[in-house]
Amino acid sequence: DTGVSQDPRHKITKRGQNVTFRCDPISEHNRLYWYRQTLGQGPEFLTYFQNEAQLEKSRLLSDRFSAERPKGSFSTLEIQRTEQGDSAMYLCASRPTGYNEQFFGPGTRLTVL
Amino acid sequence: QQQVKQSPQSLIVQKGGIPIINCAYENTAFDYFPWYQQFPGKGPALLIAIRPDVSEKKEGRFTISFNKSAKQFSLHIMDSQPGDSATYFCAASMEGSQGNLIFGKGTKLSVKP
Numbered sequence: 395d396t397g398v399s400q401d402p403r404h405k406i407t408k409r410g411q412n413v414t415f416r417c418d419p420i421s422e423h424n425r426l427y428w429y430r431q432t433l434g435q436g437p438e439f440l441t442y443f444q445n446e447a448q449l450e451k452s453r454l455l456s457d458r459f460s461a462e463r464p465k466g467s468f469s470t471l472e473i474q475r476t477e478q479g480d481s482a483m484y485l486c487a488s489r490p491t492g493y494n495e496q497f498f499g500p501g502t503r504l505t506v507l
Numbered sequence: 508q509q510q511v512k513q514s515p516q517s518l519i520v521q522k523g524g525i526p527i528i529n530c531a532y533e534n535t536a537f538d539y540f541p542w543y544q545q546f547p548g549k550g551p552a553l554l555i556a557i558r559p560d561v562s563e564k565k566e567g568r569f570t571i572s573f574n575k576s577a578k579q580f581s582l583h584i585m586d587s588q589p590g591d592s593a594t595y596f597c598a599a600s601m602e603g604s605q606g607n608l609i610f611g612k613g614t615k616l617s618v619k620p
Binding site: 396398400425427429434435436437438439442444449450452485487489494495496497498499500501503 | 513539541543548549550551552553556596598600602605606607608609610611612613
């Protein structure tokens with residue numbers, strides 16, 4: 395257990411529905427990352443927060459995706475109008491200031507029917 | 508364009524053997540190279556990491572060898588055990604950027620008893 399928690403662990407939804415995932419990073423880690431991992435692939439970067447500021451977004455993050463980190467604590471990732479291609483594991487990682495190490499949570503497995 | 512290439516895709520060794528997983532990168536601006544271990548249904552766990560000013564780093568049974576001129580690095584697992592059976596990912600990042608990790612596609616390791 396790295397200390398990064400994610401909720402829910404599993405989500406099954408129908409195409410077209412909206413879903414929201416939550417990540418609670420390690421306390422006092424000011425940097426937070428979201429990644430997406432599809433079966434048989436490595437994680438792919440989605441977006442990055444430093445404190446409450448979203449500083450970078452990948453081209454993978456279409457306009458149906460939005461992420462927030464209010465008050466620089468927990469973060470949420472919302473997917474609107476889900477598509478079957480959104481089915482994946484969504485991973486959150488936190489990183490302390492001054493260090494390179496990123497610590498991943500257990501992930502949220504999304505299945506879009 | 509895949510910036511981190513990992514091989515082999517899968518690897519089977521006997522207990523006590525020394526599996527070696529290789530990665531090659533293209534961007535010479537990368538300056539942090541971690542290895543992650545991932546079990547099915549879990550998030551990636553940081554194993555060991557290296558910076559390009561060091562040619563080798565050892566932590567327990569895990570060793571990274573780094574060849575800056577060849578832009579290659581590898582993970583060696585000494586005295587492998589069945590419990591080491593997992594998928595291993597190499598990654599790279601640039602400290603000067605936002606630090607998001609770029610992952611290889613992974614190597615599925617199976618250690619036979």
